[in-house]
Amino acid sequence: MFYIDGKWVEAGQATVHPEDRGYNFGDGIYEVVRIYNGRLYQWDAHLTRLFRSAREIRLSLPWSADDLTRLATELLVKNNLTEQDDSVLYLQISRGAAPRVHDIPNGIKPVIMAFVRPKARPVEDLKKGWTAQLIEDIRWLRCDIKTLNLLGAVLVKQYAKDAGAQDSILHRNGIITECSSSNLFAVKNGELHTHPATHLILHGITRQVVIDLAKANGIVVHEKAFDIAFLKQADELFLTSTTAEVMPLVSVDGEAVGNGRPGPVTTRLQALFEQHIYDSVLV
Structure with a gap:
C-alpha cells in the first residue's frame, strides 16, 4: 500500500495534483531507506538528512521525527513485511500544490508520500x-x-x-x-x-x-x-x-x-x- 497525503491507497489509486510543485518543479525532498529482514537500517541518520534537506530548501515540515517513524513502522505492517524480507522504503515530501509560479508560495501544505517495495541485496x-x-x-x-x-x-x-x-x-x-x-x-x-x-x-x-x-x-x-x-x-x-x-x-x-x-x-x-x-x- 502507498501512503499519500494522509491516505492509504493501492498503487492504481495514487494521484498527483497537476500543480503539485514536486511534479512541476522537482520542488521537494526524499529519502531511500534500506530494510533488512524487515527492520529499518540507519533510520535516524536518514531522518537527520531529510530534515537538513528541508531546511536547505526552506521547506517547513509539519511532521516530527516521531511522526515519520510511526509512518514508517505502519508502512511495514500494512505491507506485511516479515523478518525474512529485504526491501526499501521510499519517502518523498513535496512543497505542495499551488498556482504555478517560480518563487516559493506562502501558506501551502506539504504533501508526503511513502511506499515500500522488495529489494534483495546485490549479493x-x-x-x-x-x-x-x-x-x-x-x-x-x-x-x-x-x-x-x-x-x-x-x-x-x-x-x-x-x-x-x-x-x-x-x-x-x-x-x-x-x-x-x-x-x-x-x-x-x-x-x-x-x-x-x-x-x-x-x-x-x-x-x-x-x-x-x-x-x-x-x-x-x-x-x-x-x-x-x-x-x-x-x-x-x-x-x-x-x-x-x-x-x-x-x-x-x-x-x-x-x-x-x-x-x-x-x-x-x-x-x-x-x-x-x-x-x-x-x-
Whole structure:
C-alpha cells in the first residue's frame, strides 16, 4: 500500500495534483531507506538528512521525527513485511500544490508520500563488481541536498549505460566527485580517498558508515578531492549507497582497476559493513 497525503491507497489509486510543485518543479525532498529482514537500517541518520534537506530548501515540515517513524513502522505492517524480507522504503515530501509560479508560495501544505517495495541485496554483484565510465558532472551545484531534481543524475547514468558500463564516475574540470547516485572511494597503498562532504556530493549515509568502520579498524581515510590521474592509478575503487552497499568497481573506461577483481581493502570493508548490518538490525 502507498501512503499519500494522509491516505492509504493501492498503487492504481495514487494521484498527483497537476500543480503539485514536486511534479512541476522537482520542488521537494526524499529519502531511500534500506530494510533488512524487515527492520529499518540507519533510520535516524536518514531522518537527520531529510530534515537538513528541508531546511536547505526552506521547506517547513509539519511532521516530527516521531511522526515519520510511526509512518514508517505502519508502512511495514500494512505491507506485511516479515523478518525474512529485504526491501526499501521510499519517502518523498513535496512543497505542495499551488498556482504555478517560480518563487516559493506562502501558506501551502506539504504533501508526503511513502511506499515500500522488495529489494534483495546485490549479493552476486558484490562478489564480481561493476564497470564504470568517466563522465563530466553536469548536475547542479547543491548535490548535498537530497531533492527531487534528479534529471542530471538520470542522464549521467544513461550516458554510462550507453557506453556499456554499469555506472558513471563524475568529474568537474578533472576533479572526481562521486557516481550517478552513490559516493566513490579510491584505495591507494591500503588507504581510502574520497571527496569531502561539500555541496558537490551527496552526504551519503552508507559513505559515513564506511568511513567510520574504516577508521575504527585501522584503515586511514583521506577526505580530500583527487583528480582523474589519481583515479587511474588507484589500486581499488568502490562506490557506496543505500541499495548498492559497498560495490567494487573493476574497470573504468574499459580498463581494469588493479587486477580487474574486487581488491582486499574493498572486500574487507564489505565484510565489516555486513557485520554492521547484523549488529544494527538483525540481532
